[in-house]
Amino acid sequence: xAGVSQSPSNxxxxxxxxxxxxxxxxxxxxxxxxxxxxLGQGLExxxxxxxxxxxxxxxxxxxxxxxxxxxxxxxxxxIQRTQQEDSAVYLCASIxxxxxxxHEQYFGPGTRLTVT
Amino acid sequence: AQSVSQHNHHVILSEAASLELGCNYSYGxxxxxxxxxxxxGQHLQLLLKYFSGDPLVKGIKGFxxxxxxxxFSFNLRKPSVQWSDTAEYFCAVNADDxxxxxxxxxxxxxx
Numbered sequence: 001x002a003g004v005s006q007s008p009s010n011x012x013x014x015x016x017x018x019x020x021x022x023x024x025x026x027x028x029x030x031x032x033x034x035x036x037x038x039l040g041q042g043l044e045x046x047x048x049x050x051x052x053x054x055x056x057x058x059x060x061x062x063x064x065x066x067x068x069x070x071x072x073x074x075x076x077x078x079i080q081r082t083q084q085e086d087s088a089v090y091l092c093a094s095i096x097x098x099x100x101x102x103h104e105q106y107f108g109p110g111t112r113l114t115v116t
Numbered sequence: 117a118q119s120v121s122q123h124n125h126h127v128i129l130s131e132a133a134s135l136e137l138g139c140n141y142s143y144g145x146x147x148x149x150x151x152x153x154x155x156x157g158q159h160l161q162l163l164l165k166y167f168s169g170d171p172l173v174k175g176i177k178g179f180x181x182x183x184x185x186x187x188f189s190f191n192l193r194k195p196s197v198q199w200s201d202t203a204e205y206f207c208a209v210n211a212d213d214x215x216x217x218x219x220x221x222x223x224x225x226x227x
Binding site for chain 2: 031032033036040041042043044045050056058091093095104105107108109110
């Protein structure tokens with residue numbers, strides 16, 4: 001089956017504009033994560049969705065960042081009033097929590113965001 | 117709060133050398149541990165994982181890792197590296213369903 005997909009693959013935006021990044025997880029995966037990957041910073045946890053539970057937003061760096069997951073499937077990460085330090089690759093991962101694949105994350109290709 | 121430390125940021129080895137990449141985590145409860153690899157231009161992919169049982173875990177491509185609970189460590193090893201192992205390696209911990217990654221280690225293998 002299809003893996004995790006993300007769109008757009010690349011996004012260049014001007015400072016101060018809002019952007020929306022989309023993640024389509026693997027069908028049936030109940031958990032979804034967003035990470036930010038910057039050079040030298042590794043993968044920075046942003047937010048985690050699990051089923052119908054309230055999301056864990058503890059990694060969001062500021063109130064300019066928000067995310068939602070509609071219908072337990074597709075997720076959108078929104079960055080308002082983008083700043084140059086928001087430039088990074090934004091990665092989405094989904095997880096199967098059943099069976100031997102328990103908690104193995106499947107990553108999407110990422111969205112490379114450049115704020116000019 | 118849980119955290120993951122990878123001690124080596126950049127490692128350069130010659131082919132056939134032995135590899136050990138350090139990973140320590142901070143969390144007092146039960147953890148699941150992972151190593152992921154990102155080859156140049158590719159997605160992150162799972163190398164190996166530990167959930168329970170034998171603390172020595174075998175993964176793909178000849179990699180293995182040992183979970184030492186008393187040291188809060190999960191070091192990655194490979195007895196003889198190849199040029200194709202050039203990549204970035206990430207240690208990750210699942211604690212309370214939140215998966216946290218280390219900052220990664222860039223491994224460069226000289227042919």
